[in-house]
């Protein structure tokens with residue numbers, strides 16, 4: 507592919523000019539090579555070990571591998587939560603979801619959604635002159651006030667919830683466009699919408715958030731990919747997602763937009779391991795979705811910007827929340843909100859000028875701090891036994907744990923009984939961080955209790971039916 511052939515010399519020339527930008531409140535409505543378009547591609551439940559460039563030997567992902575080779579591959583990038591809604595809220599606001607009361611996932615029965623007072627990245631860029639669009643999964647509430655068009659997006663097409671929840675419909679704008687969805691065409695449909703969006707906006711700055719529903723269960727691939735991979739349906743789905751990335755890069759190249767478009771690819775959380783072959787792989791990491799172990803929150807993340815990004819591997823800690831201040835900075839804007847941001851500006855990392863401000867990250871689940879990473883070390887706070895069920899594997903009860911992730915990526919060798927000084931140092935930091943959480947709102951009511959009970963009962967029946975037929979239960983209802 508031609509987008510492999512950019513000149514390294516161009517990188518240094520651009521670094522100095524990028525940082526000489528004056529801070530603005532609006533950007534030119536015509537394309538400016540120093541103000542990038544942004545395409546943020548988010549996979550759903552993609553595991554750390556699911557791409558070739560992250561060690562997969564069974565899923566073929568040549569387009570993503572190419573993007574990683576020519577861009578930056580982040581080895582220690584964390585989703586802000588181990589489940590969908592909180593992670594997406596954090597990506598769009600640069601803030602821990604706990605600060606918004608989003609401590610669980612929204613359901614079609616939910617009354618609530620992302621607080622309208624939050625200033626999403628789409629809202630910030632829209633006010634600054636970007637045309638903004640989302641194609642794909644929203645999962646931050648479906649009542650009018652919570653939908654994308656009321657939260658900074660000029661356009662929306664996609665499924666408002668996860669593809670295993672009731673109300674799998676295609677929405678366009680604030681309305682349902684189709685009450686039936688052929689999920690085998692889901693990735694292809696989203697890709698077509700994304701390509702049309704890019705084509706339509708080639709003459710002005712744009713922000714496209716392409717939030718795929720795949721590879722969240724139930725899995726679907728189109729006829730061109732079904733049965734073609736070496737890793738069953740899961741591999742088919744990953745390879746179609748990789749094809750989608752390739753189509754977007756080809757479109758950018760054909761329109762001459764590679765030099766002024768930042769493309770980021772990541773996942774909202776780790777793989778759903780209880781789905782067996784329909785769940786992804788955490789690679790060498792321990793556990794998956796729903797947990798604060800590395801497999802639950804460390805996700806593949808790749809950034810590409812032809813001629814601007816300094817290609818390589820970034821081994822430091824980063825978070826999906828970092829993209830908020832990063833995109834604000836790259837657009838030459840001031841932070842548009844008056845709220846505390848948890849993300850840190852990565853523009854220095856992208857442009858080869860430096861590192862992230864710290865190597866700290868807090869793992870927050872169910873509204874509580876569950877673990878803390880600082881540099882090479884991760885401290886996990888005491889937790890009660892979490893019994894396995896349809897969703898999550900058994901997580902044994904444990905006292906405080908400490909791991910050196912650089913030497914022990916699989917979190918096997920507990921150092922808490924010997925590294926007392928490190929435990930004390932990290933505990934003090936956690937205490938300091940807790941102070942910043944004193945005024946967080948109560949958790950939003952996610953849905954009606956009776957509806958939740960009915961859902962659980964229906965799931966239980968489905969599981970029992972599958973087991974009685976000798977099948978492993980998959981997908982949802």
Ligand code: MG
Pocket residue numbers: 550551589590722774775
């Ligand atoms: Mg997810």
